[in-house]
Amino acid sequence: MKRLLAAPLVSSLAVLPAALALLPQAALAHPGHGAAIGAEAGFLHPLMGADHVLAMVAVGLLAALRGGRALWALPLSFLMLMSAGAGLGMAGVALPYAETGIALSIVVFGVAAIVGLRAPVALLASLVGVFAVFHGYAHGAEMPETASGLSFGFGFLAATALLHAAGLGLGIAAARLDAARAAPALGACVAAAGLALLALPA
Secondary structure (H helix, E strand, O other): OHHHHHHHHHHHHHOHHHHHHHOHHHHOOOOOOOOOOHHHHHHHHHHHOHHHHHHHHHHHHHHHHHOOOHHHHHHHHHHHHHHHHHHHHHOOOOOOOHHHHHHHHHHHHHHHHHOOOOOOHHHHHHHHHHHHHHHHHHHHHOOOOOOOHHHHHHHHHHHHHHHHHHHHHHHHHHHHHHHHHHHHHHHHHHHHHHHHHHHOOO
């Protein structure tokens, strides 16, 4: 019964690589936002790019599969370092290959789930934090001029935390159903989606 329940969970992510290949515009991190003001705009901003959504959900998934302190340490590390990266972007500091780093983060998080990474939580949090800088930088550099920094950032962080929570729920469900099978399968789907994003033309 658990295997039957786990199948839809895995198949829901299995279509991601193909979808990204067929709809490259959905993978763009910043497709253009026009006038944007306040927390609502900040909340919607990270939801507009498949790469950011996948990475943020993958952080929650990896945290759930690792368990223990990782449940809060990985999302918190991502939020903190993403904020730092956003500051760099808003300050106009150059960070080469940011978009490549974003897509690569999805691959790395997916592979970590595949191999059942049991590294120390501090190491995982550092890994997540390094990639979070790229995500934050991209958003900070592209933040609309009409946006209020404080309220926009609050909405941005709220959306990110929500996506982390979605990943946590997905990982916890996978562990309860059939962790030995579902976790590697979910990780493979995430990693494949990251590879598809890397293959898309810039």
